Amino acid sequence: MSQEMKSQCSDEYHSSDEDMDEDINNYYEDMGDDNDVNEIQEDDPESFEFELLKVEDVERLLNESVETLCKAINVAPSLAKLLLHMQKWLSTDVIARYRQDSSKLLRDSRLAPTNVVQVCNSPFTTCPVCLQRCPAEIMSGLTCGHRFCNDCWQQHFAVQIQTAVSTGIECMFKDCCVLVPEDFVLQIVTNPKIRDKYQEFCFRDYVNSHPELRFCPGPNCSTVIRATERKAKRVVCKECNTCFCFRCGIDYHAPTDCDTIKKWLTKCADDSETANYISAHTKDCPKCHVCIEKNGGCNHMQCSKCKHDFCWMCLGDWKTHGSEYYECSRYKENPNIANESAHAQAREALKKYLFYFERWENHAKSLQLEEQTLDNIKKRIEEKVMNNSGTWIDWQYLLDAAFLLKKCRYTLQYTYPYAYYLDKGPRKSLFEYQQAQLEAEVENLSWKVERAEITDRGDLENQMDIAEKRRLTLVRDFLEL
Amino acid sequence: MANIAIQRIKREFKEVVKSEEVAKCNIRVEPKNDNFTELRGEIQGPPETPYEGGMYILDIKIPETYPFNPPKVQFVTKIWHPNISSVTGAICLDILKDQWAAAMTLRTVLLSLQALLAAAEPDDPQDAVVAKQYKENLEMFNTTARHWANVYAGATKREVECDSKIQQLKNMGFEEHKARVALSTYNWNVERAMEHILT
Ligand SMILES: [Zn+2]
Numbered sequence: 001m002s003q004e005m006k007s008q009c010s011d012e013y014h015s016s017d018e019d020m021d022e023d024i025n026n027y028y029e030d031m032g033d034d035n036d037v038n039e040i041q042e043d044d045p046e047s048f049e050f051e052l053l054k055v056e057d058v059e060r061l062l063n064e065s066v067e068t069l070c071k072a073i074n075v076a077p078s079l080a081k082l083l084l085h086m087q088k089w090l091s092t093d094v095i096a097r098y099r100q101d102s103s104k105l106l107r108d109s110r111l112a113p114t115n116v117v118q119v120c121n122s123p124f125t126t127c128p129v130c131l132q133r134c135p136a137e138i139m140s141g142l143t144c145g146h147r148f149c150n151d152c153w154q155q156h157f158a159v160q161i162q163t164a165v166s167t168g169i170e171c172m173f174k175d176c177c178v179l180v181p182e183d184f185v186l187q188i189v190t191n192p193k194i195r196d197k198y199q200e201f202c203f204r205d206y207v208n209s210h211p212e213l214r215f216c217p218g219p220n221c222s223t224v225i226r227a228t229e230r231k232a233k234r235v236v237c238k239e240c241n242t243c244f245c246f247r248c249g250i251d252y253h254a255p256t257d258c259d260t261i262k263k264w265l266t267k268c269a270d271d272s273e274t275a276n277y278i279s280a281h282t283k284d285c286p287k288c289h290v291c292i293e294k295n296g297g298c299n300h301m302q303c304s305k306c307k308h309d310f311c312w313m314c315l316g317d318w319k320t321h322g323s324e325y326y327e328c329s330r331y332k333e334n335p336n337i338a339n340e341s342a343h344a345q346a347r348e349a350l351k352k353y354l355f356y357f358e359r360w361e362n363h364a365k366s367l368q369l370e371e372q373t374l375d376n377i378k379k380r381i382e383e384k385v386m387n388n389s390g391t392w393i394d395w396q397y398l399l400d401a402a403f404l405l406k407k408c409r410y411t412l413q414y415t416y417p418y419a420y421y422l423d424k425g426p427r428k429s430l431f432e433y434q435q436a437q438l439e440a441e442v443e444n445l446s447w448k449v450e451r452a453e454i455t456d457r458g459d460l461e462n463q464m465d466i467a468e469k470r471r472l473t474l475v476r477d478f479l480e481l
Numbered sequence: 482m483a484n485i486a487i488q489r490i491k492r493e494f495k496e497v498v499k500s501e502e503v504a505k506c507n508i509r510v511e512p513k514n515d516n517f518t519e520l521r522g523e524i525q526g527p528p529e530t531p532y533e534g535g536m537y538i539l540d541i542k543i544p545e546t547y548p549f550n551p552p553k554v555q556f557v558t559k560i561w562h563p564n565i566s567s568v569t570g571a572i573c574l575d576i577l578k579d580q581w582a583a584a585m586t587l588r589t590v591l592l593s594l595q596a597l598l599a600a601a602e603p604d605d606p607q608d609a610v611v612a613k614q615y616k617e618n619l620e621m622f623n624t625t626a627r628h629w630a631n632v633y634a635g636a637t638k639r640e641v642e643c644d645s646k647i648q649q650l651k652n653m654g655f656e657e658h659k660a661r662v663a664l665s666t667y668n669w670n671v672e673r674a675m676e677h678i679l680t
Pocket residue numbers: 142144145146171172173176177178
């Protein structure tokens with residue numbers, strides 16, 4: 001593994017003596033994930049060690065495992081590879097089980113048949129597939145003893161590979177599940193296009209069966225991530241910037257766990273009709289009723305006409321939010337709902353879902369809007385630097401603030417599915433308390449970032465510190481590992 | 482069609498499908514056209530099943546990639562069975578999908594279908610309505626299946642009560658097959674069947 005491919009989620013902050021342009025570029029690519037202002041490392045609940053591998057690196061890694069196994073138990077490499085694939089690449093386990101009962105392991109891995117057929121030794125036999133009489137030398141078969149002519153094998157492989165089957169190709173006999181190893185396929189298949197496809201599909205299968213490996217889900221990205229533990233941790237692909245969960249491969253979702261986020265996303269997709277009306281981008285000012293459009297990520301709104309400060313989510317007075325934010329992010333269930341009619345319960349369930357969905361959706365939108373804020377900040381800094389009003393280093397803190405804001409809001413967004421599925425009780429109360437705290441600080445930070453140039457630098461950095469602390473507290477207390 | 486597919490089908494006809502053994506099991510297959518891409522199959526309803534005495538016609542299409550891909554088989558004769566669509570005749574059977582093996586033949590397919598008629602798999606249904614009846618009211622299912630076998634497959638055992646209920650709906654101006662489907666679906670409850678046709 002090349003050293004620069006090694007990575008860790010909470011990287012060191014960039015040193016300032018590097019080429020500044022280069023530095024800025026790196027910075028953009030890092031998506032702000034390495035922007036740990038507080039340098040909390042040892043007890044950072046999100047830190048995770050992983051490597052980014054190229055296809056060649058992965059091939060080397062797999063081949064090493066195959067070689068080791070071949071040496072240990074003396075089987076052909078192609079068989080060893082399929083054996084490892086079938087046994088999830090647990091080499092030590094495979095070696096132990098092989099030594100204990102090799103034929104059982106081979107049967108369990110579908111590399112040997114449950115019962116072997118007597119091979120007929122006559123010079124001419126009928127191929128059971130094409131039903132032609134064939135000389136023995138053009139017939140071949142696997143450990144099960146079922147023999148077919150090479151033409152038939154070739155067509156069988158072509159049809160299977162066409163439908164993306166590779167490591168799962170079986171013997172052609174009825175009810176025979178013996179798998180065909182790689183070298184057998186490659187001996188028979190001559191068409192270079194089909195060979196390439198086959199090897200590509202095999203590679204995909206090997207990576208998917210390997211507990212330490214996962215393909216980057218980014219579009220057209222061939223990077224493979226390697227981590228020793230299959231945990232629900234954040235992985236950022238340096239090639240394409242995709243940020244995802246190592247355990248399930250979808251967008252990173254702390255503090256929500258893999259099963260819950262899957263359930264939530266399925267629910268959102270199923271209920272998209274119901275939730276459609278929420279996508280409104282305008283609301284009326286609760287005081288003077290002028291129509292207000294939301295064009296930034298911040299949920300602390302100020303009416304352009306009457307200057308009334310209010311909350312975009314609940315339309316409550318912003319002044320009371322500092323102390324009572326709790327009331328905005330927490331859903332208040334009807335305490336008597338168990339005694340209500342089925343109809344009322346269904347309505348209540350929908351109301352509850354929409355409450356959480358609206359907030360989830362709103363933060364997702366805010367994140368997009370904050371992307372624009374980030375672009376604006378970059379442009380403004382460029383202008384300033386061009387006009388000799390300071391250097392990139394002088395204005396770096398503005399970018400830091402915008403990146404941190406994105407990171408905090410991202411976590412905040414993912415607190416809503418967590419809260420939705422959390423059972424009532426003291427744990428939920430604590431979660432909602434911390435969520436409200438985080439929400440308040442994120443909005444404060446958002447407000448200040450949007451007005452960054454008129455905000456005092458110290459004040460802004462202080463706000464960053466508070467927001468990140470709130471985020472880390474929540475993640476540390478509720479991220480189940 | 483690929484050379485191997487034609488060769489294989491021709492040999493199947495010569496060596497397998499026309500064998501005495503096949504005749505004994507009461508299955509038959511014959512080509513519909515000269516190039517053997519479409520065949521007509523026949524299986525007899527197995528004894529001691531609601532399909533006993535019925536003759537079921539199958540539509541068999543041989544894909545270009547036969548025998549490396551399975552033949553496409555559908556019931557032409559209407560049948561009431563959890564794994565066969567009562568509407569289209571489509572079949573849910575593993576060997577016609579991912580459990581197909583190139584060494585299987587049309588004979589294997591027809592015999593497997595015959596076995597399917599004798600032992601339904603309601604947990605892997607093709608027709609949800611039929612499967613539900615099978616699981617919830619086996620006696621009702623057997624009656625319905627026998628009635629369909631009598632009407633569509635030429636089985637001799639008549640279900641008099643079913644016939645009279647269908648006649649009842651026919652007298653009211655409803656089309657016969659529509660009436661049969663509705664009655665079969667609603668466990669031969671005339672009122673609910675009518676309600677269903679009218680909505
Ligand atoms: Zn075999």
